[in-house]
Amino acid sequence: MANLTYIGTRDQSIRATASQAILRGICPDGGLYIPEVIPAMGKSLEELSKLSYQELAYEVLSLFLDFTEDELKACINGAYDEKFDTKEIAPVVQKGDAFFLELFHGRTLAFKDMALSILPYFMKTAAKREGIDKEIVILTATSGDTGKAALEGFSGVEGTKIIVFFPEDGVSPVQKLQMTTQEGENTCVVGILGNFDDAQSAVKSIFTDKALGEELEEKGYLFSSANSINIGRLVPQIVYYFHAYLEGVKQGALNMGEEINFTVPTGNFGDILAGWYAMKMGLPVGHFVCASNDNKVLYDFFRTGTYDRNREFHVTVSPSMDILISSNLERLLSHMAGQNTTKEDMARLSKDGKYSVTITEKKISGEFATENETYGAIKGFYEETGYVMDTHTAVAYAAYQKYKVASNDTRPMVIVSTASPYKFTKDVMMALDEKYAKDDPFALMHVLEKTSGVSIPEPIQGIEHRPILHKNVCERDKIKEFVKGYLL
Ligand SMILES: *Cc1c(COP(=O)(O)O)cnc(C)c1O
Numbered sequence: 001m002a003n004l005t006y007i008g009t010r011d012q013s014i015r016a017t018a019s020q021a022i023l024r025g026i027c028p029d030g031g032l033y034i035p036e037v038i039p040a041m042g043k044s045l046e047e048l049s050k051l052s053y054q055e056l057a058y059e060v061l062s063l064f065l066d067f068t069e070d071e072l073k074a075c076i077n078g079a080y081d082e083k084f085d086t087k088e089i090a091p092v093v094q095k096g097d098a099f100f101l102e103l104f105h106g107r108t109l110a111f112k113d114m115a116l117s118i119l120p121y122f123m124k125t126a127a128k129r130e131g132i133d134k135e136i137v138i139l140t141a142t143s144g145d146t147g148k149a150a151l152e153g154f155s156g157v158e159g160t161k162i163i164v165f166f167p168e169d170g171v172s173p174v175q176k177l178q179m180t181t182q183e184g185e186n187t188c189v190v191g192i193l194g195n196f197d198d199a200q201s202a203v204k205s206i207f208t209d210k211a212l213g214e215e216l217e218e219k220g221y222l223f224s225s226a227n228s229i230n231i232g233r234l235v236p237q238i239v240y241y242f243h244a245y246l247e248g249v250k251q252g253a254l255n256m257g258e259e260i261n262f263t264v265p266t267g268n269f270g271d272i273l274a275g276w277y278a279m280k281m282g283l284p285v286g287h288f289v290c291a292s293n294d295n296k297v298l299y300d301f302f303r304t305g306t307y308d309r310n311r312e313f314h315v316t317v318s319p320s321m322d323i324l325i326s327s328n329l330e331r332l333l334s335h336m337a338g339q340n341t342t343k344e345d346m347a348r349l350s351k352d353g354k355y356s357v358t359i360t361e362k363k364i365s366g367e368f369a370t371e372n373e374t375y376g377a378i379k380g381f382y383e384e385t386g387y388v389m390d391t392h393t394a395v396a397y398a399a400y401q402k403y404k405v406a407s408n409d410t411r412p413m414v415i416v417s418t419a420s421p422y423k424f425t426k427d428v429m430m431a432l433d434e435k436y437a438k439d440d441p442f443a444l445m446h447v448l449e450k451t452s453g454v455s456i457p458e459p460i461q462g463i464e465h466r467p468i469l470h471k472n473v474c475e476r477d478k479i480k481e482f483v484k485g486y487l488l
Pocket of ligand 1: 111112146266267270271272320419
């Protein structure tokens, strides 16, 4: 059990235990919680290589959380079980010139399950430790995958309610149905007439609205977040970077201690930041490629040091990465430049939509893939290897190809594979052959099954026949009113 203190990205006098940080989700001043010191991994790679995924998770998480050994083990065993369709939890498969870290074997077929299957356990444990008897209301903005993974995690969890906001016209048909057919008395799903950034900004402003917070507290509610602004979302993601490394060694790609690279398809900068934490804990990482789609605000940032969200927003075939305000970058900035600078930069971001910094972290660089390059990667790689990637993974793979040419870096590359191709069946099939453009996305699942040789995952079998249980639609500037109306 760790005594790690969490501090605010914009004010280091804001301090919290892990339990408090998980329950609050975000700092009172709108900043995010970061560990005051990034803990070193105490065990050697050799020792870690003998552990199961669950045991490895324990070694990593115990350094970040203030839970007892029994509490933490109960969280891990509750989360990483048969809900995943493979015993390895996160298989690493070698195909072509890369290793694919498949993070999509959970119930909702995206990597968000890796953290959101355990977050409800964290919340309950944290609430118990803090003596909280209020009903916890999880507010979540989603670009498509977080929403379903959070619903799945919190549905039916006693003492919690969950409200999810998704862009009504910005998610795939499967993603939308996954959310609108969600069962569970304590779940609420709302389509908003806006994009992910609108939803995320509204949710953040609800968290920092003191008057509303007090009003709800009187009624017995406490808000928290299932977005990757919550530190409880980030720490479980550190585990699979260690896991991927150790698998790479087991599969003979590198010797213990040698460096490995990761390409991470990035939106809110949560996944890649977890990898960066793993590196800071001592994992031998050579380089991170931060992969973007046409919303390449991070690519430009890593090239120039200027973050500028004043640009056109693109709806792409990798919707979970359609984000112009990558919240977790704030954490990296604060680790690099400190609280005062970060506070000023975030004020600039909210006022002018941009800021500039000197990037001292040289182990991350940006690449991006256009829509054509993403389609091309799916098709080309399928023809070469028979392996079918989803659109987000394909953005990462295309970015890796550009990095490879530009860098001459020959260290082994892990492509962080964030979703099952079934989640984006229509685009995946259209990438393979334009003739599928007119076909029904659900009928195409059967074609994808034949093409890929991978069975349709059980959680989405027959999803198109399930009853729609959530029909709420909300204007983007009415989100606060909606939440009040729903709860009060
Ligand atoms: C959320 C998501 C991403 C982006 O991850 P971040 O942590 O937001 O950077 C990439 N791919 C898929 C499939 C996702 O669901």
